[in-house]
Amino acid sequence: MKCIDLTGIIMTWALAVSVTTAADPPARQAEVRPAIGMWLTVWWTEDDQYRHWVNCHRFPSRGRYTAGDPQVVADHYRQFRDLGVDFIIMDDTNGRHADGGRIIDNIRAWFDFMDAKPPAERIPICIGGGGEMRSGGAPNQQKAADFYHEQWAQRPSYFLLDGKPLLLIDTDKNYGPGDFDDPRFAVRWAYNGDNHAAMARNRAWGWGSYYPMPILEESMSMWPGHRFPKFVEEQGRDPLEEPREGGRLYVRMWLRVLKARPRFVTIADWNNFEEETAIEDSYAWEDAYGHATPNLYTRITRAYARLRTGELVKGECYRDENQPEVYLFDGEKLVHQGAEPRRAAIILTPAGMLGEIRARLK
Known part of the structure; x- marks a missing residue:
């Protein structure tokens, strides 16, 4: 089976996003930089069996949902296409067997949906793991890599980086290149958002970052803000919070990325309401003056995605x-x-x- 390779992808925003494989290269044009990778939280289930929604103070406008529900998948896909998302990173950072296999079910639903699309309409998918590395080092991470290779990496929709399936390892900063590798994958690392030194040293891809994030050639990472609701409940504040500033933080993040023009940027994330890094529409989002603006962060994302090719969005x-x-x-x-x-x-x-x-x- 062929996998999608985004190396050298060419996009024109007046048309549908085009995706090519190494066997079918496009006519050469100026590469659009950066390609946008969206982290997707897939532990959500409408019944909240494993108690994630219960930890949230803010919720998506669509209400609670199952991340693998066919209607939810189709709608999120539609939005990703509109926003200019070039590839999706499935958040499997708690370990491949977390939540009794329901995360696996949701990931499978996404691959099934994407594989059924014509190649030119697919948004490629990769895995962001790392829980096994954090808990048991390289031997545990190897077991996870074996699982990912068997279950996902040979799917037609899997994202390739320079010809190999991309595997992100989100783990503690004491680990990095040299501690784990697998020749079947293009392995890249991600760290907590405050580990700027490790990000720069190991050229990490990231799961978000506090501002100002390190400027890196291959990939930079950002979030719209970050807050742990559980700390607010327990302490009345989150000492690790990075406030959203009514969208102004996210704008500064994007400006920094647009000026640096890395090859890729990863956004953390679409829908992690448990850590309040989501950009998915929510009735809780407000502009800098406190006005309710549910679609604020998707609008910012769309506007900056278009600016990669010098285009503007009507109404912005x-x-x-x-x-x-x-x-x-x-x-x-x-x-x-x-x-x-x-x-x-x-x-x-x-x-x-x-x-x-x-x-x-x-």
């Missing part, structure tokens, strides 16, 4: 990072705004980019 507001003027894109031109927008975020652009786009629109 933009500002050059070095200029005070704010402009609304009305679908044809940039219109100066006399006040900051409400129920939105201002999309900061790298110095000079907005001026170049304005000149092109005239």
Whole structure:
């Protein structure tokens, strides 16, 4: 079976995302950087058998769900296509047998759905593991890799990095390259968001990061914010919290990534409401002024995904990072705004980019 290889993927946002294999290379154009990888939390079950939803203070607008429910999978896929997500990272970081196999069931549902799509419509999927490395070192991680290779890595929809299935190992910073490898995989590492030194040293892919995240050539990682609800319940605050600032943190993250232009960026994540890193629509999200803006983070994501090719999104507001003027894109031109927008975020652009786009629109 063929697996999808995103190396050298070419995307044009006016068209559907195109995916090619090494056996069927595209006509060469400028590579779109960075390719976007979205971490997906797959432990959710509507019945909450393993008690995840119960730990949340904030919830998705669609309510509680099972991550592998066919309707949920189809809707999330539709949104990922619209947002410009290039590949999906299944969060299996608690260990492959966690939650009595229900995480496996949800991952399988995603692969089954994606494998059934025509190749050009697939969003490739990889696994983010590491729980076994954390609990038992390389011997345990090898057992997990064997499982992943047998169950997932030979699927048509598995994401390839330079010709090999990508396996992310999210573990403690005392581990890194040299502690585990498997020639069947392209192995990359991820650490907790505060381990900037380990991220830089080991060129980690990451599961999010506190700002400012290390600038790396291959992959950078970000989140929209981070807060443990359990700490808030127990202590009245989360000492590790990175506040969302009504979307402003996420905008700064994206601006840093867009200026650095790594090969990949990983976003943590789509729907981890248990650690409040989710960007999925939620009635809890607010703009910088406190207005309810359920789709704030998906809008920011879409806007920056389009900016990779110098395109704007109708209805969003933009500002050059070095200029005070704010402009609304009305679908044809940039219109100066006399006040900051409400129920939105201002999309900061790298110095000079907005001026170049304005000149092109005239």
